[in-house]
Structure formats: structure tokens, C-alpha cells
Amino acid sequence: MPFQKEKIQEENFERLRREMVHSQLERRNITDQRVLEVMRKVPRHKFVPERMRGEAYDDHPLPIGKGQTISQPYMVAIMTELLGLRGEERVLEIGTGSGYQLAILAELAREAFSVERFGPLADQARARLRELGYRNFEIRAGDGTLGWPERAPFDGIIVTAGSPDVPAPLVEQLSEGGRLVIPVGEERHQELYRLTREGGKTRKEFFGGCVFVPLVGEHGWEVG
Ligand code: SAH
Secondary structure, eight states, X not given: OHHHHHHHHHHHHHHHHHHHIIIIIGGGTOOOHHHHHHHHHXXXXXXXOGGGGGGTTSSSOEEEETTEEEOOHHHHHHHHHHHTOOSSOEEEEEOOTTSHHHHHXXXXXXXXXXXXXXXXXXXXXXXXXXXXXXOSEEEEEXXXXXXXXXXXXXXXXXXXXXXXXXXXXXXXXXXXXXXXXXXXXXXXXXXEEEEEEETTEEEEEEEEEEOOOBOBSTTSBOOO
């Protein structure tokens, strides 16, 4: 009875997801109820390679191919919380990877856009989100350090790879009051920042250390 087996598996994953939200997110002071709610809902195990599904709700990042990773659940939660989404925003993600973070954004914003450097990862993520029923998103393959000028301005931009500096085009593509959440620093260790565009200025806040794969592109690290 394959159907029955699948149903039991899905129930198991749902239980793991609730535990993940409680022990990894609520206990570490993620308080945005909308973020907690969607992370209880989005099936993270469908964004990791089949053989790693059992680890999908564990407290660490996982490899997704091409030397890239799906971020730790807590990192997804805190970066999303920092965007302060209410439901009407247009948001941009740089570094689609598995598409998991993008699914979270598509749940919480009106429209979600994402740029991925590797074509095959972009195609896979697009197919995955469509299959899960998302329609308010768009993915493009290319250099995300240039942003997505044709779709700008954005109320929120989230960069899910580590950058040596803040890419200027991303700041330029923020709307008034728009927020950019980005890890900036060395190749193997970064600091998480939130930049808010206010008038002609940008306000900068710091949120602790983190580790991301490198952002490779014109305004990021050189291809190596
Ligand atoms: N947000 C993803 C995790 C991303 S890992 C998720 O939820 O699964 C970082 C991703 O950034 C990788 O897929 C990598 O290929 C991509 N990347 C690195 N440099 C990039 C650039 N300049 N433009 C777009 N994507 C980039």
C-alpha cells in the first residue's frame, strides 16, 4: 500500500517540522508568528536530496549539489524575520539554491523574485515551487550581485550567500523604507547585516556571525 506508506511518512515529517519550529526557532526567540507559521507548513524535506530527507529538519545546513547548501532552518527564520514582511511586499532573493527560502518568501510576501547563478539549480527550484502550487514567484539564472533591475524596486532583498561587501546595485534597487539582509565578511565567516533605506541614507544594523557559501559575481567574490 504505497499510498498509506506515503501518508505515514508525511505525518512523520509534519511532526519533525513542528519540533523544529519549537526547539530551534521559538526557543531561540524567533517571534514573528507569520514566520513560525509558514515554517510549520512548508515541506522542507522536499527541497533536499532524497537520501537526506531524514535530516531535513535537523539544526544545520545540508548539501544540495554544485557545492551549495540549503541554509540551517534558524538562519532562514532570522533572515526572513529581519525583512519584517506583512504580506503586500515585493521581495528579491539572491541565491535561489534549493528554492526553500524562496517558498517561505512566496508565502509571506505578495511577489517573490530570485536570482541563481547556476542554471540547473534555478530550473530545479522553479519546477519544485510550481509543483508545490506557488504561482507568485519568478526565478532567473544569472549574476544576482547585479540585482534584477527590470523588476525593481523591492521592499525587501535577502542575500543567501556571503559577500565581501554590500553590492551597490542591491541598495539602489530598494524602495524607500526597503530592507536588505545580507551576510558580509570573509570567505569562510561573515556578519549578518540589515540595511534600511531611509531618505537618501541607509541605516545599518548588525545581527551576529554566520557562515554562508560565497556570493560569486561582479560585485561579489571572483570566480575561482
Ligand atoms: N537560499 C538557498 C540557499 C542558497 S546557497 C536555499 O534556500 O536553498 C547560496 C546560493 O547562492 C547557491 O545556490 C549559489 O549558487 C548562489 N549564488 C552564489 N553567487 C551568486 C550570484 N552572484 N548570483 C546568484 N546566485 C549566486
